[in-house]
Amino acid sequence: MIIAVDGPAASGKGTIARALAVHYDLPHLDTGLLYRAVGVATARAGRDPDVEADAVAGCRIDETLLTDPELRTEVAGALASRVSRHPAVRAALLEYQQAFARQPGGAVLDGRDIGTVIAPDADAKLFVTASTEVRAQRRHREDALTDYDAILADIEARDARDSGRSAAPLRQADDADLLDTTDMTIGAAVQRAIALVEARIRR
Ligand code: C5P
Secondary structure: OEEEEEOOOOOOHHHHHHHHHHHHOOOEEEHHHHHHHHHHHHHHOOOOOOOHHHHHHOOOOOHHHHHOHHHHOHHHHHHHHHHOOOHHHHHHHHHHHHHHHOOOOOEEEEEOOHHHHHOOOOOEEEEEEOOHHHHHHHHHHHOOOOOHHHHHHHHHHHHHHHHHOOOOOOOOOOOOEEEEOOOOOHHHHHHHHHHHHHHHHHO
């Protein structure tokens, strides 16, 4: 079974995807981490994330980079959003993600284009969202040292870049179930996600 979980930053999609992976005993891939690694590798090499050839050079990532705590920062998220606009970067990461999705038994993947590009044939697709303010509050609780207004501005800029780009923009797949977590606790959102997947696989 393949489960695709897409949505904007801090919508809760990562937490929901991890919980689904535990619930169904499936491997999980956080695809945002791949783009974050490419963004950080590009910046560390002194290259320009807005230049496609520079960002493509950053795609040759060392696996150990994927565990680097720097990847979890807002700076890395913004770098990821800049490199992910380039079609050649998306193409370089496509095969790895599709092979992960198609492994025997299936998998849970979360990102921006899982239901639309990486696994359009997924058995269940969730599009997880929440209001911009609630998403910024969540990030602010995790990172109290950064000013709330700066986090809100960063999330808005990232949403605009991710939804406005021409290569695999962030959008809900036609056959995805919408899960708005604005007024939900994590526990309630996970329960709802499991109920939506169950309804899909029983069809
Ligand atoms: O999900 P996360 O916040 O870690 O993603 C970081 C950035 O990577 C996103 O803002 C987006 O630009 C990019 N991304 C993407 N496609 C994916 C996953 C992430 O373009 N499947």
